[in-house]
Amino acid sequence: MAEFDVDLFVIGAGSGGVRAARVAAGHGAKVAIAEEYRVGGTCVIRGCVPKKLLVYGAHFAEDLADARRFGWKVPDCEFDWKTLRDNVLSEVTRISGxxxxxxxxxxxxxxxxxxxxxxxxxVKLASGRTVTAKYILVATGATPAIPDIPGKELGITSNEAFNLEAIPKRIVIAGAGYIANEFAGIFHEFGARVTLVNRTNVILRGYDEQIRDRLLQISSGKGINFKFDAEIERIEKQEDGSLLVYIADDDPIACDAVMFATGRQPLTNLGLENAGVELNDRGAIKVDDDNRSTCESIYAVGDVTDRIQLTPVAIREGQAFSDTVFGNKPHRVDYDNVPSAVFSHPPMAGVGLTEGKAREKYGAIKVFTSDFRAMKNVLAGRNERALYKMIVHPETDVVLGLHMIGPDAPEILQAAAVAVKAGLTKQAFDDTVALHPSMAEELVLMR
Incomplete structure (x- = not known):
């Protein structure tokens, strides 16, 4: 008789948990996975996938306007939110399946x-059933953090944004990270009047300063309002159903919706103390380089740990866990030069060291930039400039970082990230013939 009911029990069927479960089973392990909501996790159900589809939908506002400059007789178009919403939710259901x-x-x-x-x-299930497992993998992800203020129940988070009955005419977004800026662009393109309220005077902390300043400049020029060094004190509902957002040392803001985009906190209310699993000061599960927690039989991957909260990282962690524990192919995730993107309007993308971090580490680095208007924007009469930036080691000529903002920046950066990961030099970029005419050619033309 087997000592345990299963070899592996995974809690959470998001990207990391599903990959770990599938790979472990492929290695011959008996695997069970529990999910209290829907299979797919944050990315598929209420994150990357539906958000990117909304970004595509929002971008048609500018594309339709630009099309007239290219000879298309585009009539005044009316946007129907419910059509997009329902189609996105249908696609989410398909992928979850x-x-x-x-x-x-x-x-x-x-x-x-x-x-x-x-x-x-x-592992104890809600039905009361207990399952024993040789190993337990926690892959429960994270959830939006909501500030503890009066009226917080009147706000929404990114979780609820995909199910709105209608696009609010006026929305206040608390926060200035990637979620805040992405939804600011989405709601703005759908016709909402958007105000971002941030406790500090910096958006997108951790991204290259020059790139994020360019986004701030473009977003402000489009009409998105930013309130810096401001903190929401309370939210009150008015007789007409609208909301009044009270800001410390400032005038209150009247709006129709408030979105909290003030960070995400790991989902660890799982009885982990019953197994001696320790959390760090941010509430995330402490793990070693092999994803093992302070309990020898319990591991964790993805956003529930305090590493990099990105879906592809969670997937790699799940793969590494199962290959190491069940596949006799031990390996670890390399967290250096992980590319990331912000699907704002326009989008940002980056990999490697920012200029600030590079100067801290190496001193007198070399910085190359290309500041230009994309050909499409020129003909469309859109005064929106792209900015590409290359950070280079002062002695070895190795490219330490690439950062960009402009149309299709994430698509271009993904390929360029391979060069940074491989440790290629600036000369390698210079030696590559440009693909003309393209925006990406600017990467090999910086002098």
């Missing part, structure tokens, strides 16, 4: 219940 089919095809038992940790080798 594919994730579920993948698990079933790999003979992973899918349990649609909340699961908590009852001990080093025990």
């Amino acid at each position: 594919i994730y579920g089919e993948t698990l079933e095809n790999n003979k992973v038992e899918v349990i649609h219940e909340r699961a908590t940790v009852a001990g080093p080798h025990e």
Whole structure:
């Protein structure tokens, strides 16, 4: 008789958990996975996938206007939010179903219940059933953090944004990170009057300063309002159903919706103390380089840990965990030069060291930039400039970082990130013939 019911029990069927479960099962392990909501996790259900589809939908506002300059007789167009919303939700359901089919095809038992940790080798389900496992993997992700202020229940988060009955005419977004700036662009293009309220005077902390300043300049020029060094004190509902947002030392803001985009906190209310799993001061599960927690039999991957909160990172962590523990192919995730993007309007993307971080580490670095208007923007009469930036080691000529803002920046950066990851030099870029006419050619023309 087997010592445990399963070899691996995964809590959370998001990107990291699904990958770990599938790969472990492929290595011959008996695997069960529990998900209390829907298979797919944050990325598929209420994150990257539906958000990117909204970004595509929002961009038609500018594309339709620009088309007239290219000879298309575009009539005045009316946007129907419910059509986009329902189509996006339908696509989410389709992808979630594919994730579920993948698990079933790999003979992973899918349990649609909340699961908590009852001990080093025990998981308790909401139905009362207890499952024993040789290993437990926690992949529950994170959830939006909501400030504890009066009237907080009147606000929404990115989770609810995909299910709105209508686009608000006026919206206040608390925060200035990637979620705040992405939804600011989305709501603005859909016709809302957008105000971002941020406690500091910096947007997108951690991104290259020159690139994020360019986004601030472009967003402000489009009519998105930014209030810096401001903090929301309370929210009150008015008799007409609108909201009044009170700001410390400033006039209150009347709006129709408030979105909290003030960070994400790991989902760790899972009884982890029953197994001696320790959390860090930010509430994330402490793990070593092999994803193992302070309990020898319990591991964690993805946003529930305090590493890089990106879907592709969670997937790689899940792969590394299962290959190491079940596949006799031990390896670790390399967190250097991980590319990232902000799907703002226009989008930003970057990989490697920012100029500030590079100067801290190396001193007198070399910085190359290309500041230009994309050909399409020129003909469209759109005064919106792209900015590409290359950070180079002062002695070895190795490219330390690439950062950009402009049309299709994430698509261009993904390929360029390979060069940075490979440690190529600025000369390697210079030796590459430009692909003309393209925006990407600016990467090999910086002098």
